[in-house]
Each structure stands twice: as C-alpha cells, then as structure tokens.
Amino acid sequence: xxxxAYDTTYNGPLSNHNEVVVSKLNTTLTTLQxxxxxxxxxxxxxxxxxxxxxxxxxxxxxxxxxxPDTIGSTLAGSDDAFITRLDSSxxxxxxxxxxxxxxxxxxxxxxxxSTNAFVTGTTFSxxxxxxxxDTTYNGSADxxxxxxxxxxxxxxxxxxxxxxxxNATSIALSGSSVLVAGGTxxxxxxxxxxxxxxxxxxxxGTDG
Numbered sequence: 589x590x591x592x593a594y595d596t597t598y599n600g601p602l603s604n605h606n607e608v609v610v611s612k613l614n615t616t617l618t619t620l621q622x623x624x625x626x627x628x629x630x631x632x633x634x635x636x637x638x639x640x641x642x643x644x645x646x647x648x649x650x651x652x653x654x655x656p657d658t659i660g661s662t663l664a665g666s667d668d669a670f671i672t673r674l675d676s677s678x679x680x681x682x683x684x685x686x687x688x689x690x691x692x693x694x695x696x697x698x699x700x701x702s703t704n705a706f707v708t709g710t711t712f713s714x715x716x717x718x719x720x721x722d723t724t725y726n727g728s729a730d731x732x733x734x735x736x737x738x739x740x741x742x743x744x745x746x747x748x749x750x751x752x753x754x755n756a757t758s759i760a761l762s763g764s765s766v767l768v769a770g771g772t773x774x775x776x777x778x779x780x781x782x783x784x785x786x787x788x789x790x791x792x793g794t795d796g
Contacts, residue, residue, distance in 0.1 A: 593624035593678050600629050600652075608634040610646060610678055622678040628652025631667065633694075635709075640700035643682060644674045647695035647707055650686070659740055661686040669695035669709055669732075671740060683740040689713025693732070697759040699766075704743070705736045708756040708768050711747070720746035726774070727751035733759070733768055750774035753794070771796055 589596040600607055611623040626632070630652035638645045651667040658681065668688030674681055687695065691712035699706045711732045714725040718732070724747065731748040733756070748754065752773030760767045775789040789795055 589625060590620065590623050590678075593622055594674060594681060595625040595627075598625060599627050600632075606631055606633050608632045608646065608648060608672075610634070610637070610644060610674065612644075612676075612678060624674070624678045626656065626672055626674075626681075628654040628656075630655075632670075635695060636697045638698045638700050639676075641702060642676050644676060644678065645671065645698050645700055645705060646674070647671045647698045647709070649692075649694040655686065656681055656684040657686065658683050659685050664688050665690045665692060665713060667692050667694070669693040669707065669711075671695060671698065671705060671707055671736065673705075673740070683738075685736075685740045687717075687734060687742070689715040689717070691716075696755075696757050696770075699759045699761045701761060703738055705740070706759055706761065706766050707734045707736065708732065708759040708770075710755045716745070716747065717742060718745045718747055720744050722747040722749075722778070727753065728773075729753045729755065731756040731768065731770060733766065735766075748778070750776045750778065752777075755794075769796070 607627040612621045632650045633648045635648040668686040672684040693711045695709040731754045734745040735743045754772045756770035758769045771794040
C-alpha cells in the first residue's frame, strides 16, 4: 500500500482470507502510484474494475459484515456482491454498498455512464432485489443485472436465465442498451427475438 491511500491496513485473518486490493501504476508499469486495501474481516474478492467520472469502480463479492458501506446496506447472505467507488488517487471512498439476497451473490463486471453504474454477475438468491424484466428466480443460479444511481441507490434490476446454471462475466453499454455476456446451462434461456443468431441450445455443458 502507499501513504495516503484509503486503507493501508490488512483487515482480516492472515490464513485463508482474501482482501480486495486496488493499485494504480503509470502506463509503462514502472511506478506504483497508489495502492490500497478494500474490505472487512471476512472474505473479500475483487472481480472487475472500471474508470469513469474521475473515479475507480470495483465490483466483486464479500462475506464481511463490516465491508465499507455508504448507504445503509447490510450483508444479506453468506456472501454478497459489492460495488465500491474510489477517487482517482485511491484515497477516499465516494460510495460503496452490498448487493444481494439471502443466498450467495457475486458481481463479475461493471460498466459506467456519467450518472449510472451497471453491474452484472451471478446470484443464488431467490430474494435478490429485482424489479425489471424478470422478477422470478429461475434455477440453480441466475444472472443478475442491476442499475445504480450516482450514490449507488438501486434504480432497476432483473434476473436473467432459466432453470439451469446461468452466469454473466461481462457487461458493456451501447446507446440506450445494456449488453451482457456469459454462459448458460439453460436450454430454455430467454430468446425473445426470432432472428437471433442461434436459438438452439447445444448442450454438453454450457453455451455462451
């Protein structure tokens, strides 16, 4: 870690414990400009990072009951997804929250506009907070897609999947659309457009 960073102290037990680290290097990768821990006393794993609005956005999963939170959210399950925004110097947290239900949840990717953050990942929670396209938990694991405002208040969210194991690993924005990619073990994954490239589930494990 570096002087002036948000958290220079490792927070959990040294054995069998991960903590999120965020580090900033120069473009030639020769100088460490800033580095910080982010986490609590449980298992914290960072999965993806984005830079926008002069801020660093990180997402992942946490089992820490004292993970940094700025909106009054709490750990709802064994581990929840999280999203955290730091300033560009990695010195302060602008917003941070848990995101999940009573099962296990992990955020795998984040994309950011000037006002919103969009997060996707995998949930095992039948009570994940959803309000959009699909509000019914469908199977062994569903994709979730969540939209959050500038303070990380949840503005919209949905399940995406069916009765198999569904997992999202990437997200991107295109105009007024949110693009999500991953894998599905659901032969009846929702395919609303009749002209989609491939509407046939091929089996043998997981399809993209």
